[in-house]
Amino acid sequence: MKAAVLKAFGSPLAIEEVPDPVIGTGEAIVDVAAAPVLPYTDEVLSGARRYLLPPPVIPGCGAIGRVSVVGPDATKLKVGDWVFCDPTVRSRDDAAMPDIVLQGWSARGDGGQRLQQYHRHGAFAERVRVPTENAIRIGAIAEAEAGHWCALNTLLVPYGGLLAANLRAGETLLVSGATGHFGSAAVAVGLAMGAACIVAPGRNEAALVDLVRRFGARIRPVTLTGDEATDRARMVAAAPGPIDCVLDILPPSADATVVRASVMSVRPYGQVVLMGGVGMLGGDDLALPYPWIMRNDVTMRGKWMYPPDAVGRMAGLVRAGLLRLDAYAVTAFPLDEASAAVAHAAAHGGPFRLTVLRPDGTARSPSLPA
Incomplete structure (x- = not known):
């Protein structure tokens, strides 16, 4: 598959063919339709934010996509489901005090770094592997709406x-x-x-x-x-x-x-x-x-991030018309232009603006009216 790879902090993203992710038990593989490029992505990739993200790595914090493979322990998730790929990955061996990593973005503490060694690569790619519980169904959407649904990635943080x-x-x-x-x-x-x-x-x-x-x-x-x-x-x-x-x-x-x-x-x-x-x-x-x-x-x-059930609840606010995703002006870049997308996000990161990567090759998408 094609992916944008950070080889070293401060270097441009390299567009490369990399091996497809291999599924394990308790995981799903998602075809990425749109991945948000946060306004401070340039600070993360330059090392200015001092995030623990050891290169080489495929960055990218969250995505909207469709499930392509599910593991044997999935009981509701199905191939073809539209999902939000929640980057907030929690360890499963201590429910009271789970270690947390933002997949493809950052980790905290020794436990988070150990978790990151496996849940390492993010969504600036054609496909991404996530824990089953992090592929959260959002209901049917049109392909063209995927960029606007990336607003969940931003909205969920204050919602938490x-x-x-x-x-x-x-x-x-x-x-x-x-x-x-x-x-x-x-x-x-x-x-x-x-x-x-x-x-x-x-x-x-x-x-x-x-x-x-x-x-x-x-x-x-x-x-x-x-x-x-x-x-x-x-x-x-x-x-x-x-x-x-x-x-x-x-x-x-x-x-x-x-x-x-x-x-x-x-x-x-x-x-x-x-x-x-x-x-x-x-x-x-x-x-x-x-x-x-x-x-x-x-x-x-x-408070860091949001509880696991917040995604479904926020999708409900959107479906009810209480949150309008079309308030966001979206500019989309193909994966080949990942570095340009990072620069654009830094320069246009104000309120109700989104920059996204479209691995399907979609060029800059027209924005819906604010």
Whole structure:
């Protein structure tokens, strides 16, 4: 099969013929219809993100495709099923504390690296092998829709955080990082889950205006000034009442003061979920006052990715019309142009934009109207 191979960090992706994946028990092989190219893929492949992804490797974080082979222990998955290839692979020998690897992307800890030795190659290829439970059925779709269904890869991340926060219909949510690729997805998901209002802080005023255009008066934009006290006061004032939940999903380049201003806008007894990358690449870590957390009875938790059942639940939100995948403008590249796709994703990674690889050779696909 044809695949895009990372030979060394910082080198262009090499398009090569590689052996087809061989199935084992508890696995499926999927023909890749579309694979998302995340906006920071260039940072991963250059080594700037310091992800544990030892080359040579076929990168790629998730895919939409059709099952071509199933293992002998599959009871519902069938050849021909349309599936989301969930890159979040969990070890099976400790249900309480599974090691996790993002297939074709990153690993954490010694256990994750051991898991990665087997579940190594990602979806920048014509076919990908995944654990059976990671080939998650999404129902029938048209071939041309595969690129838009790659939006699940982005939407699922904040969905995992909002599920962890137990966000309830009618609550007020603040999304820290609302103008970014994942933050704008958090806005869409929060509204689909029934948030009455979303406070959306950011420095990109055009992106804030666009969020209001897309979603209306339920969005309360806040232009950040860079002064922590001022920004926190603006966030609190923008909300129609107490802020029930804060989701931070800012990237590693963000300043910790921005995150702290958002977090400390939450009401007493509120929920805070941290999903971003502050401190990941050095710089100041997030420092929060112990007395403030304790006396206000604030619940704080970290969350990496999403629970296994989230994919089916999110597909249900899409099928119900609560989440519109056609809000995303999709640009598709053939596999032979993988390096060009990576560059395009880096340059066009704003809200509601997707770059995808189409191993079937489909050239740049027309975008549906936003």
